[in-house]
Amino acid sequence: MNNRVVEDALLQQSAVAPTKKTVQMPIGVPGYTLTEESREVPVTEPPVWPINKDLKYVGQSVERYDGQAKVSGRARYTSDVQLPGMLYAKFVNAPMPHAKVVSIDTSAAEKYPGVRGVHVIQHVLGNAVLRNPALDAVKYPVVRYAGQPVAAVAATTPAAAEEAAALVKVRYEAIPFVVDEIKARATDAPKVFPGAADEEGSAGGGGGPSDVRQTGNIHGPSIHRHGEIAQGFKDADVVVEGRYVTQVQTHSALETHGVVADWKPELLTVWASTQGTASVREELAGFFKIPLTQVRVITEFMGGGFGAKFGAGNPGVVAAALSNKTGAPVRLMLDREEEHLSVGNRPSSDQTLRIGAKQDGTITAIHLVAYGTAGCGTGAGCSGPASNLYKTAALHTEESDVFINAGPASAMRAPGHPQGAFALEQTIDELAVKLNMEPIDLRDKTDEHPVRRVERQVVRDSDLWKSRNPVAGASQGPVKRGVGMAQSVWYRFVSMSSSAEVRIYKDGSLEVLSAVQDIGSGVKTVMAQILAEQFGVPPAQIAVKVGDTHYPEGPNSGGSMTTLSLTPAVRDAAWQASQMFLSDIAPALGTTSDDLVLVDGEVRSRSGKFAPISFRRAAAKMATSQIAVQAKRIPDYDPKKYLTYGGIDVAEVEVDTELGRIHVRRVLSVHDCGRPMNPAQVISQINGGIIQGISYTLLENRLLDPIYGLMVNPDLEQYKIIGAREIPDIDVRLVEAYIGQSSTDASGIGEAAGVVSIGAAIGNAVYNAIGVRIRQTPMTPAVVLAALRAPAPGKELA
């Protein structure tokens, strides 16, 4: 066919078959704002689903797909993978925070019994990179934090690897360092980098802007503004201002970072504890300059990531290099100390926030100046809440990263948002006090998000909120009770690299495949539910195969993208496969496909041409052994609408004014995530966000010793994480919020879930309890007592 003929054919086709159809979709919150809107969607899209109560499997709390495997210990995580002849690798880590590596002598290690290979690191990943690499004219990467990997040893046992690693002789030339982020801002502070350095953004949202200036250790500011900020404050009747300081938190996933790499000439296979099989494959292929087809990444089960596990990272490339060198599979899992030091954390923040408002609550100006440290990386920005929660006539934000000699940060659950909301939502609370308004009324005035408006109504109607005494510090006795609320915001990110394949086999079994990884959010379950809904069979009969780059591309699990990106592709594939299936078997049933329906595990004739037959018997009539359809994510139906979602958290605290102890007794958590695909799993994630957020607000803290530049608590006993005895009663109210964006209309929850707003909710509750505002995390007893002792007029921490 010549081009002309092809064009004609295409023209004809488009003239005959319309490519779009108009559908009516549910929009809004059932019981509050439910309505319908029309959308133009591709004709290939499946019929619109009704709201959850009218579906059978989707929207129900179907049992977690891999629950049985997890409770029985059968679930195989990367750290459980054992291959014949597998070697164990161990890093040699720098013992000081800033140094040039003068020489590395591996001879003794190489001779150690059991050692099969030693690798000296030439490119260290994760740290910010100098714009002018020539400034670091050295043979080995400069050590920029204590714990930075320098070399690695692979041996037949973990003990031999560890012992041999201790025999690698590294000569360091110490360089002056700085780990105190306030001191690091001084012009005469030791410089972490000899020139400007940037960290590219990662799949999970880490890294920061690279188009900013750098002065000493200050990388920034990155400035965003709209409106006239000076005029905004002039127009204000009331101005509130505060300085808020938050600490560095480490992810502390229970499974550490690591891989098992098996490099064979034709294929590098890597089991990785990752939130992105695709991201690991891309980094390995890029690093070793081999085609993507020669790298396979597998993540059957994954023991927690929270944003830190994207890409191959140092463990991935070093294990692959050692496998290549030794010809054997190599396992490299970090130990707990390395996990704290070298693979990411939530940056700190030091924010000065000023908000101006009219007497009626209208916000006229929001001004934020923020510093924060992402160690020797970037990404400490925290202006998201200030920029996106409230309507303001003028906004001005300035964010700077402060380099210190500590491990690079990475994305962590709602990057920047717990920090930003801690400042913003306490400032709004303070504004409400100044304006003598109810905190909910003030937000009604200035937050236009239609779903949060409903959520505020849910809060207003709750017993917990009704029990709040609007007068701060009113309770009697040394233990004071308080209730506070705060709002969260997150965004709709869609990964278009989301595909799924659905297969129907002649024996009636059904399967769905995607490279996507299930990091604990339960996407496997949701995939099974979608097929169950489409084919009318119970979810337990669906086989779900994920976590393998041999399957169709899957999204990375970051930014709350997984469910909302992937599920429409799954549904589209399931729908198209079901249509193909019905056309395939219709002749054998003496009818046409439009006469057939799939329901309750049966194939039925609408016109009653035949008695219902089981899905399995119908599948036996397929012409070939399987029907397989792969579908790819199509863009959101109306990408301009409803781009954010969030929720509200309410905390009830008791503050012991003698001991300084804050006890969070109850939490009410009202959240939306589009169509909740599996409420039980969504609630699990919200519980998790709340609990992590409380832990961050009250306990966790990465402590660096200023004299030696070492982390003093790189473990799980001195690095304090909340435990079973401090868990409050958590009441989660899911708000179904239909937005008409895809064939599943799902959204995400991982980020918005509690972790953004609970810290500020606790801060506001503490203020409500004791009449003193605490602007610093973690709110340890010492911090609380100091705040209580502060002189009366200030009555607040600077």
Add this chain to the structure above:
Amino acid sequence: MSDPSESRPAEGKNDSATAADSGRTGISRRGFLKGAGLTAAGTALLDGVQAFSSEAPGASTHGVTELGPGPVPVRLHVNGAEHTVQIEPRTTLAEALRMHLGMTGTKVVCDRGVCSGCTFWLDKMPVNSCMTLAIDAVGHNVTTIEGISSEGEIHPLQAAFVKHDAMQCGFCTPGMVMSCAALLERNPHPSEHDVRHAISGNLCRCGTYPKIFAATLDVAGVTRNA
């Protein structure tokens, strides 16, 4: 048995230093086991090891027998079956289970007795396997997550964990199940306070605690008022 926390220093980083300068420092693994590692109770356990040792036991001084540092055969009774593994005496039970018996349901998270991810039952008592030398488990019944279900039937508590979605990533789950099931063994009708206490040493970073409370109380026939 010996206090596991006392025997721990033989396993960690100190050990690599001594191995590196074997003979030069005061302590070696061999000397350590000879001297401090085995208390009177531990010595009794040693008999179970010796019986299987292919090596001649080291010279007995002060009535204590040396083992290692090389691998020795150790007979473990795990989930109702006898297993003999060739392990260095310094091997923890967690390592023996995971690396030598392929039972990877037991997780190692902190490797120093803080998180209870590695919980197993020594007889019926929940114990951290990262803090227990495999040789200290000789002569005891070791039960792991793989062994608490009977004849293909999953344990009611495991079923309740699934029913209540008491897991996310699932990495803490085996340890949680072992701690909560041990609680139900010694107290079939615990209160929520008891459950919180029983898992006060179990860390879950995904924050599944509320559902773990609910699942455990469900098995105990108590409804959680949440």
